[in-house]
Amino acid sequence: MKRIGILGAMPEEINGIVSLLKDKTEVVKGMRTYYLGTINDFEVVVVFSRWGKVASATTVTHLIVEFGITELIFTGVAGAINSDLNIGDIVVANSLIQHDLDARPIMNRFEIPLLGKTILCPPKEMLDKAIQSVNELIRDESLIHLLSPKQREMFSMSKSKMVVGQVASGDHFFASSEDKENLLTILPEVLCVEMEGASVAQVCFEYNIPYVIIRTISDEANDNSVVDFKEFVFQVASRFGVEIIKKLLKK
Ligand code: ADE
Numbered sequence: 001m002k003r004i005g006i007l008g009a010m011p012e013e014i015n016g017i018v019s020l021l022k023d024k025t026e027v028v029k030g031m032r033t034y035y036l037g038t039i040n041d042f043e044v045v046v047v048f049s050r051w052g053k054v055a056s057a058t059t060v061t062h063l064i065v066e067f068g069i070t071e072l073i074f075t076g077v078a079g080a081i082n083s084d085l086n087i088g089d090i091v092v093a094n095s096l097i098q099h100d101l102d103a104r105p106i107m108n109r110f111e112i113p114l115l116g117k118t119i120l121c122p123p124k125e126m127l128d129k130a131i132q133s134v135n136e137l138i139r140d141e142s143l144i145h146l147l148s149p150k151q152r153e154m155f156s157m158s159k160s161k162m163v164v165g166q167v168a169s170g171d172h173f174f175a176s177s178e179d180k181e182n183l184l185t186i187l188p189e190v191l192c193v194e195m196e197g198a199s200v201a202q203v204c205f206e207y208n209i210p211y212v213i214i215r216t217i218s219d220e221a222n223d224n225s226v227v228d229f230k231e232f233v234f235q236v237a238s239r240f241g242v243e244i245i246k247k248l249l250k251k
Helices: 011-018 053-065 124-139 149-154 177-186 197-207 225-248
Strands: 003-008 022-029 032-039 042-048 071-080 090-098 162-169 190-194 211-219
Touching: 003 011, 003 053, 003 225, 011 032, 011 042, 011 225, 032 053, 042 053, 053 197, 071 197, 071 225, 090 124, 090 190, 090 197, 124 162, 124 211, 124 225, 149 225, 162 197, 177 190, 190 211, 197 211, 211 225
Parallel strands: 003 042, 003 071, 071 211, 090 162, 162 190
Antiparallel strands: 022 032, 032 042, 071 190, 090 211
16 A cells, blocks of 8 residues: 655645645654645655754654655755756756765765765656656646745745756755855756755665655855745745645645
């Protein structure tokens, strides 16, 4: 039986998804609340990942081992590294890398110990479903219509676009242009940064659980990132996350 784990990187987003659950029950363990129920007849378990690589890896391990999820969807926000990305754009990760993993000289930079890999890629079927869902939301402008004209002006958003590419994760909040430049010199292909995706991907890979990671750009990972991030997360990103989940659970 299929059971879908839904991890959200923001408590506000979790609240929105939990409000969709039928036959809801709750289990509290390890400072996390797991919400069980159904959405569109799919069995789901919804939980706030908590922030950072250790916390999110722990949460996803618990979802797999204790709740027997058979696939995982992760939504949240990210800081833009690629200069073509704007606040409100959506990145679907086709590869994930831990930018702070460095066991040189005994291994290559970014190599995950014992896996012999530097990047992890979600399975094609999950990735294709996510790309199709986000494309549909963008095509019919469902996301942008969640915002008031004032919010659109505030975040200079006229339209969202979707980009598929590399997401980098690490225990670091990017809050200066210097940070961003430094990352680009070591990982020029990275589209955006966050603090959980690649560690969640590692656990899913090790347990053979199909997964997909979808991120809405909340800031430009520069000197304004703290202000943009807080405003955007509260006002917009969590609502985008809920729409993405709703769409994916129709597929
Ligand atoms: N998540 C959202 N914005 C971020 C940033 N600037 N750095 C790291 N993680 C983020």
